[in-house]
Amino acid sequence: MIKVQFHGHACFSLSTAQHTIVIDPWITDNPMTDLKADEVDCDYILVSHGHFDHLGDAIAIAKRTGATIIGVAELATYCANNGVKAHGMHIGGGYNFPFGRLQLTPAWHGSSVLGENIYLGCPCGFVINLEDKYIYHAGDTGLFGDMQLIGNKYALDLALLPIGDNYVMGPEDAVTATELLRPKTVVPMHYNTFDLIKQDANLFKHKVETTTNSKCHILAPGEEMTI
Numbered sequence: 176m177i178k179v180q181f182h183g184h185a186c187f188s189l190s191t192a193q194h195t196i197v198i199d200p201w202i203t204d205n206p207m208t209d210l211k212a213d214e215v216d217c218d219y220i221l222v223s224h225g226h227f228d229h230l231g232d233a234i235a236i237a238k239r240t241g242a243t244i245i246g247v248a249e250l251a252t253y254c255a256n257n258g259v260k261a262h263g264m265h266i267g268g269g270y271n272f273p274f275g276r277l278q279l280t281p282a283w284h285g286s287s288v289l290g291e292n293i294y295l296g297c298p299c300g301f302v303i304n305l306e307d308k309y310i311y312h313a314g315d316t317g318l319f320g321d322m323q324l325i326g327n328k329y330a331l332d333l334a335l336l337p338i339g340d341n342y343v344m345g346p347e348d349a350v351t352a353t354e355l356l357r358p359k360t361v362v363p364m365h366y367n368t369f370d371l372i373k374q375d376a377n378l379f380k381h382k383v384e385t386t387t388n389s390k391c392h393i394l395a396p397g398e399e400m401t402i
């Protein structure tokens with residue numbers, strides 16, 4: 176059994192009896208979070224790209240806990256240069272970690288450390304195999320047709336998809352993404368954090384459940400579900 180907990184914006188934790196993986200731990204200055212950065216405990220941190228609302232507190236948490244940061248090679252190298260354990264991968268590559276297999280997927284977006292002239296490679300998403308489940312975290316991305324390849328390859332139990340629009344997919348494209356990915360359940364993310372990405376998650380849920388075969392589970396920050 177896997178506990179999936181939402182922590183606001185694009186941050187989730189995935190916990191089994193042995194492992195806790197945190198994805199995109201933006202906590203400091205996140206108006207939606209339920210966490211305190213200095214209380215997070217995990218053994219792996221997945222970072223989808225370099226923007227502050229995803230890289231967030233990853234380096235500080237990794238320093239304190241000894242957790243390994245996983246991301247594309249440029250981002251992993253940046254983290255390692257900041258004194259933490261990091262495992263670099265790249266788009267399309269998979270690796271068998273102690274928690275299970277992880278494959279990096281494409282994402283259409285940017286990946287700079289905003290405000291500094293540092294670019295951390297390309298952004299990515301993740302397909303995470305934990306126990307007998309497959310979880311897709313799309314990262315920040317627009318809709319792309321190769322989501323169909325991801326849906327064909329993996330019987331996804333859960334897809335975590337952005338719906339905020341402006342920087343990422345809006346709700347309409349996220350419904351199309353759900354059609355291509357065919358997950359058992361979709362959880363919307365990356366919305367309502369700022370006015371610019373305000374969305375009606377209930378409307379998204381209604382569209383998903385009336386036009387696709389997937390269920391939609393809306394999680395408030397701090398809420399969890401098990402798969």
Ligand code: NI
Pocket residue numbers: 224226229284285315342
């Ligand atoms: Ni971003």
Ligand code: MN
Pocket residue numbers: 226228229315342365
């Ligand atoms: Mn973002």
